[in-house]
Amino acid sequence: MKPERDLVASALRDPAALVSWTLAEWDLLVRQARRAQLLARICWLMHERGLLQQVPEQPRAHLEAARVVSDKQDRAIRWEVNRIRHALTRVGIPVILLKGAAYVMAELPSAHGRLFADVDILVPKEKLPEVEAALMMHGWAATLHDAYDQRYYRTWMHELPPMTHVKRETTIDVHHAILPETARLHPDPVKLRAAAQPVPGAQDLQVLAPVDMILHSATHLFSDGELEHGLRDLSDLDGLLRHFSAEADFWQHLASRAQELDLARPLYYALRYTQRILTTPVPDSAVAMAGAGRPSRLLEWLMDALFLRALRPDHASCADFFTPAARGLLYVRSHWLRMPPLLLVRHLLHKALVSPKDD
Amino acid sequence: MNVSALTAAELGRRLRGCGLSLRTGAFVALVRSSVPSVAEGIGALYADFPLEENSDFADFHIGLEPPRDLRRWIYPQIVFDFDGHAPFKPLPFDQAFPMFEWGLNWCVSSHSHQYLIIHAAVMEKDGFAVIMPAPPGSGKSTLCAALVNRGWRLLSDELALIRKDDGQAVPLPRPVSLKNASIEVIRNFEPTAFINRECRDTIKGTVAHMKPPRDAVLRAQETAKPGWVIFPRYRKDAATVLQARPKGGTLMAVADNAFNYSLLGTAGFHMLADMIDACDCYDFTYSNLDQAIEVFAALQPPAP
C-alpha cells in the first residue's frame, strides 16, 4: 500500500493542525475534500474553532465558497421540509425525517457543512398510497418511467420510486423501512417509528431516536454499494457518536438496540471504522458490547481491505492498485446483501442487457 | 515570468508534463494537455499572462485530452477533465481550445461563491465599470471587443465578479469570445487586434477568440466600482438608442442572468440591490459600432 494520502481524514481528525499545513498540502486537501463533499464541513470545523482566518487566502476562498453552497442547501432543506409537511397535512401522520434532513431539523452537528441530494422520510407501509397521492397532489411526480424500475421498486425495495417536484426539482425518497424486504437483515420499522422523537417546536415532525439514527446511518453506509461519499457518511456517524455519547448509558443502549433491531453487524463496522479512520472516541467497553456483530477473522480482514480503501475520498491521489477492485466488490456485495441470489442474477441481467444507463 | 517567455517547445513540454500554472485575474489554473491546438491557443492568446512560478496551490486543475476509448480512431474527441472527473460530454477534437475557454469559465462560475457572478461583459474607464449582462445573440461580446479596442479596459467578456465585502468588480481578463459574423466585424473594425484561428461547427457556430489588450492583463489586480448596468441589443440597421430603464426591473433581469444569485441568499440580494442602486441602468440598441463607441464615451459617472 502507498503511504496514507487521505488528507481529508487527517483534517477531520485534527482540524486545529491545519493552520500549519503548507500550501501544497492545502492544494491536495481542497481537491480531495471537494470530491468527498467535505469541503464545507472542513470550513465549518475551522470556523467553529475560530481558525478560519488563519487558513491561507487561496484555499480559504474555496472553503468559504463551499460553505455558501451548504448554507443554501440548509435553507433549501428547511423550505422543502416545510412544503412536505404542508403536503402531508391531510394524511394525518407524523413525518419522520431520515438522514441529512433529520440532522438539519434536529439541529445536530452532523448537519454542519453537509451537502444533500434529497430528502428521505419514513412512513408506515400501509400509508404509502395515501402519502404518494398527497405528494402527487402537491407537485411531486415519479421520475422513473421505465416499467421495470417502477415494478422493481414497488415489489422489492423499502421505498417508493423516487419522486421529484416539478417546480423545485427536489427529490423525495419515501421509505417504509430502512432496508429492502429481501435483505439479509430485518430491522423492524414499527420499532423505529415507535421510538421516534418530535423535533422541538413541530409536533408533526419527527426524527429517529438517537441510537436508531446512528444504527440507520451505519446500516445505510455499510450496506451501500456506492461509496463515493462514504467518508462524508462516516463523518456524519462520527459526529452523531460524539454528540450523543454524552448521554448516560449511551453505549450500552446502542449495543442492545442493535441486537434488538438485527443490526449488530453494521454497528460493529461503524465503531470499527469511525475509530480507525476518524479516531472517534469509542471506549473499549463499547467495542466489547458491540462484539456480537463482529465477523469472522477472515471476513474482518477482507472488509478492512475493502472499506479502508472505499472510505477514502474518490480522488486519484487516494487510490492504490486495489481501489477500483475494492469499490467494485462492495458494489456487488451491496446487491448480494439486498436480495436473494436468483433475484440478484435476474436484476443484474436486466440492468446489463435491457436498460443500459443512458450516459 | 509571462507565457511569452516560453518557447513553443517549452510551452508544449510544460503542458504535457507537470502542467502550466496560468494566472487569470484572481485565479490560478494548472493546465495539462498534449493537444497541439491548446498549446497553440494559449501561446498566442495568453502571451502576456503571468505564470505562477513556485506556487504550490492552484484553484483549478484542468486537463484536455482525447478520451481513451476506441472511438478515438474513428471520430477523435476531446474531454475536459476537472481534477479527475469530466463535467461535460466530449466535443470534437478540433474544438479543444474553445472547450478550454468554456471549461475554465465553468470552473470559475461554479466554484467562486466569494463573488456574486453575473453572466456579463465588464469594462472599466476612469475607475467605473460598465456591466453588460445579456443573453446570447445580443451582441454583447462584439460590443465588448470593440470597446476594449477604444479606450475601455477589459475586465471580462463573460463573467462579472462582484466582490462581497465592497461591491467592487474584480477583473478576470481572458480572451474575448467572438461568434460567427462578429469575427469578421471585429477584424474589420480593428485590424491590429489578434484573433485566433476560427473553429467551425461548434454548438455556438463558428467561434474565435480575440487576444485581450496587454494593458488589461497587466492591470488584472485593479478592481473597479460598478457605475452602469447596460443591456445591449444588436439589431440590424437600428438607430443608436440609449434609454434609461427602471431599477426594479433591472434587478430582476440581472438576477436572472446571475450564476449564483440564488445561492448567496440574503447576501446576494443585498449585493445586487446595492449595486443596482449605485448604477445608472440603461437599455442600449445599436447597429453601428462607431456610434456605440461615442455613446459609451459620453457616459457620465452616476451621481453619488
Next chain:
Amino acid sequence: MLTTEWVVDGDAALLLRQWGDECVVYNSVSGDTHLLNALGGVALTSLLQAPATADGLAQRVASQLGFEADEALLETIGTLLGDFERIGLIRQHPLQ
C-alpha cells in the same frame, strides 16, 4: 363576509427595496425574488405595518393613494392577497 385577517408570514423574513413605484421583495425562506407593481408595494408595506382584512387593506390603500375604496379596488385587492399567499409572503389568520 370577511372573517379572516391577512398577516405577513412570521417565518418569511422579507427584504424590500423600493425605487419609485417599483418594489422588489426577497423572501429569504423560499429564496424567491418578486417584482411588485406600485399597488403591490403599497399593500405589502401596509401589511408589514399591521395585519388587515381585505376590506381594511383596501381602505388603507385607498386613503394612502387618495381615491375611493370601491368595488373594483376591493376586487383587485382580493386577487392581490391571493397572489401574495400563493408565493408565501402572507398567510390568513382567522379573526376572533
Next chain:
Amino acid sequence: MQEKNRNHEIGMAAPGQLPGDAPDSESRRKFGKAGLAVGSAVILTVASRPVLANYGAMCKTPSGFISGNVSQHGNPPPSQGLTPGYWKNHYGTGDWPSPYKCGTLKGTRCSNWDSWNNDGTRVCTDYTGGVFRCKSYCSSYATYTVSSYSKKTGYKTTTQPYSLMQMLWMGGSMDQYEFGAHMCAALLNAQHGYTDCLSVQAVKDMWNECDQKGYYEPTAGVKWYPQDCVAYLKSTMS
C-alpha cells in the same frame, strides 16, 4: 406586531419615494383607476434555483452552460403545463397540438362556450375523434340541445356534441370545479409534451375513471373526486 416585523428590513432608494408615503401628483396620475385592474401585483418572479437536486451534477455541454440559458444551468426545464386560460385563448393555426382541433368561432369575439361552433375535437368518445368517456358521472359533458323553430315544423330540438373548446369556455355550473377545463388543458399539455409526469393516456384514464366511479384512484384506496383532480392538475401547470 412589532415583534413580527423585526425580521423585515425595508430599504429604499430615497426618502419620500416609498409608496407608503403620501404620493406625489405624478404617481397619483400613474395610479389612475384604470391602471389598478391591469395584471397581477406580482409582475415578475425570479425563483430560487434548485440546489438540492444534483448540485454539481454535470451539464451536457460546456458552451450550453456558459452561454446558453444560464437560468437553467444546462438542466432540462422542469415539466410544467399551461393553464386552461392559456389554451382557451390560443386558437390560432398550430396553437393546439395535433390531432386536437380547437374549431371555429361563430362570430369574431368569444365570451362564453356558445361563441364557438362545435366543429373542433369532440369531448365524448361516442362521436368520431372524441376523447373522453361520458356515460355516467361525466355525461353532462357529452351533448347539448339546440331548439329551433320554423313555421313548417314548429319547435324542434336537436342534440349536439360539445367540443373541447366549448368545454374550456363552459365555466360556472356547467363545469363544476372547472373539472372539464382542467382535464382539457392537461390533455393538450400532455399531447404537447409539456408534462413529463402526465401522459395523454394518464389524462384519459383519470377522466374515464371519474366517469365510471365518480372518483379517480391515483394509488390503491385513495379517492380523488373531481375537485381533487383539479387541484392535482393545477400542480402540473405553471
